[in-house]
Amino acid sequence: MPMKINFTDCHIIDCGTGIEVTHGSDVELTGSMRIINCEKAIVERDPPSVLEALGLPPNTPPAYVKKVLLALQEIPAADSVSKEKVIKKTQLWSFVQNSSNAVTVLQALISIGPAVIAGLLGMF
Incomplete structure (x- = not known):
């Protein structure tokens, strides 16, 4: 807001x-x-980048983000637990799992709906 x-x-x-x-x-x-x-x-000031909005560090490889978004796009009706399992199998998770805001990143990715995923994929 x-x-x-x-x-x-x-x-x-x-x-x-x-x-x-x-x-x-x-x-x-x-x-x-x-x-x-x-x-x-x-x-x-400029709006936050997609990476910042998701809680990801600025040096996050865009290909990692794209792959996790594609994986989430394949399971649009999945529950949070299923999405978490998918996310934790990706290179992106390997990249951020030990960071101080890993939980924030995980929650942000789980909360993204199918329409937003489609829009974000157009940015990568």
Whole structure:
């Protein structure tokens, strides 16, 4: 859910970036708003990559992700336990199983529905 950020009667002067917000933030500027002599007035950061959104490290081989998505696509109606077994047989799991966020990655992959899997496969 996007974060709501309100600025009222703000004056931002002589800085690198006046306002920086996360992607998708709901920003409201009201009143006397001035951003003067800044390199950048307002910056919206890039959305997280697919790897980051799944909790995977940035050096994760894309081929590993694609293979696990293809494996999950073959079992769209499977329960969580079945999906977990499939995921744990992949190269991706071998790559992340000892990381501190392995459980987060596993939960993220298990929760992905068939329509999202199809969309993600188009990115790899």
